[in-house]
Amino acid sequence: MLTNKRLILSHFWLAFIVFGAALVLGAWQMFVRSPLNTWHFNPEFYYRSVTAHGSAMGYVFPTLIAMGFGYAITEASLGKELVGRRWAWAGFFLVAVGAVVAMIPVSLGLASVLYTFYPPMVGNPFYYIGVVMVVVGSWIWVALMVINFVIWKRDNPDKPVPLAMYANVAGCLLWGWTAVGAALEILFLILPVALGLRSTIDAGLARVFFSWTLHAIVYFWLIPTYIAYYTIFPRAIGGRLYSDAMARISFILFVVVAMPIGVHHLFADPQVGAGIKFMHSVFTGLVALPTLLTVFTICASAEIASRLRGGQGAFGWIRSLPWSNPIMLATALSLVMLGFGGAGGLINMSYQLDATVHNTQWITGHFHLIFGGAIVIMYFAIAYDLWPHLTGRALDSFGMMRTQLWLWFIGMIVTTFPWHYVGILGMPRRMAFYDYANPAIAPQAFSVTMSAIGGFILLLSGVLFLLVLIRGQFGARDEAAAYRFAVPLHMPARIPVALNSFGLWLALMVGLTVVNYGFPIAQLMALSETNVPAVYVGAGR
């Protein structure tokens, strides 16, 4: 039962408009730094563009998707209207206004600090204020989801919370806690410097705070994708979810171990001890566990669907899957990209292997494959699945959807595989210009050209995606049946309280944060000689 359709649709539309704009910037960036571009250009524009692309794709787009999808899940899975509709709109407008406030200084060249805004680089204060507004808007959503969860549990003390809602709240709690790191960094370290109250900054401490957010934010982006795997995919292909409990355990594992691992982004940083880095590395390894559980459960669910359709044999059942169904296609392509991206991730989290690829294009390739590939392709699937229920119109351009999904997959592979390769060759990331005429880097020219072509394939796919949605807005009126989620093979009548609540998991999440982050943060705060002069970006203009 979707009541607040306009609210949900607004989130999705704004998310995809931002996505479209950022995608154009991305393709432009691919072009100007490739050998295809033979003209000199102002490299400053490149950094403006990277900042806008990263901030839009990292902070605004997935947050709006998670928020809109979260509201849809609340109403559809709990079967009642969202509590706090006005607050939800307030959150939406905070995110929208925050995005504009952040983008103005970026487009003026006053905050070309990239979306990671690593100090001592300091940009215009409005960039940070905008980012904080986006985060605060999303915190309203976190609070609303928790409130709706608690109210429903109070009204239904003997029923298990529907899986989709349970997973949704898991994502909220993870985001609520992980965003605290960057919020502390911005409020207490960066903003005083950006506003001119101080001129030095503890860059090391700021980076540690940011790593608190930087890795778990990926899992916040990932949760809607995993919810789609577990609760949309089995239903869409006419099967059942293999295990409800396994799904809950996967989301719980994300809540507990996604957080205390961010220091693996700081392997090359001197301000964190090697032992602390090792501990974070161990927990990073553990995060592979919920993903492996998920891949197993989703493949098992697919097998159930196939066998119900008459699929035979040890592998022959794969042929009997409904491949013409866009959700089927999207999920399969997503899992392939998740596999490659995950394998690369295991290399990044290993201290010694990371040294080879640290700050090279390998890293850019890695997170585009995981986020842009595996995660975003499921955002498309979520939109395709929800659209008829939100617009009350048929969404039936299936051929276009399949073409779009294939193009996204091919584009992402063509973009990121060469990136990984040139990363191994040592090509640094975040540079506007490469002199391909130089014999030392001339061999990278072909791969970079290839990845730029991949970028244009992605742009084409993005345009197709928006076309499908726009056609859906103007399609024939066709009131869809009530939105529902996948049913597990064995519907749980009773489940352990641990799998129906979050108290224990929150305690473990906060506890592990204290164990893994407590010492480095306390030490850096206690040391007095760790401040460095801020470097104001765009100060000379």
Added chain:
Amino acid sequence: MSDHPLFSTRNPWFGISVGITAGVAVLSAVVGLIWLPLLQPHLQLTGVWDAICSAAGVPRAAVQETAVKPDFKTSNVVMTSEMLTKADQVSIGRGATLAQRCAICHGPQGVSDAHSPNLAGQFAAVTYKELNDFKTGARVSVVMSPFAAAMSDQDMKDVAAYYAYLPRVPSNNLDTGRPAPAVVVTGAPMRNIPPCGSCHGDIDNKAGSPWLGGQSVVYIKAQLEAFASGARRNDISQQMRNIARQMTAEEIDQVAHYYEAQP
């Protein structure tokens, strides 16, 4: 729905999950903070506690060594990006009076054809730093050093504020249509040369980097050659020496002509 209360040792979910989490944390701590550091002889650890402190990142006293001091003076000015950007009128006025003695070479309006740098509109931090370096001996000039020796810190700030206050005047060789050489626009990454404009103002201004537009070609060339040869070494952390050493004579010539033609 509830079998045992969740936060109770009788609930197996509690015991198992807390046990596994704590077990992994303790095990990773023991391996990362004690075992692995002790396996590395070069750390010269004195025991378990030393290993823990070292691996946790507690700063350790460095081995006592006497630093090798250069046999020449280095700049003692600490540059920050906001430095001397807000001058008051009194300071500018004092600077105008003090600058009378500079006029013979640098021109009454901070512009001259004597191949000495044009100071009108120069960033205050730049003029201040150079005066300071002349005074301390970090930069040496038979003409400038005696002038600077007699100046107080406030005198230097005032003169710097005055010249920053004057409007920039284009040189007689102004030619804005002149194409920018590659080294100005993109630098030469493989030789570790950043684009000139990324510090000197066209793209971004980094504290202490002078505005180069309209400076005499003779002066720019002389300074780049002095940096390259090591005759001038008051650039902090050898920033300009490292760049100038990597530049070809042709590039130095192109850059000097390009900047002279800029406003």
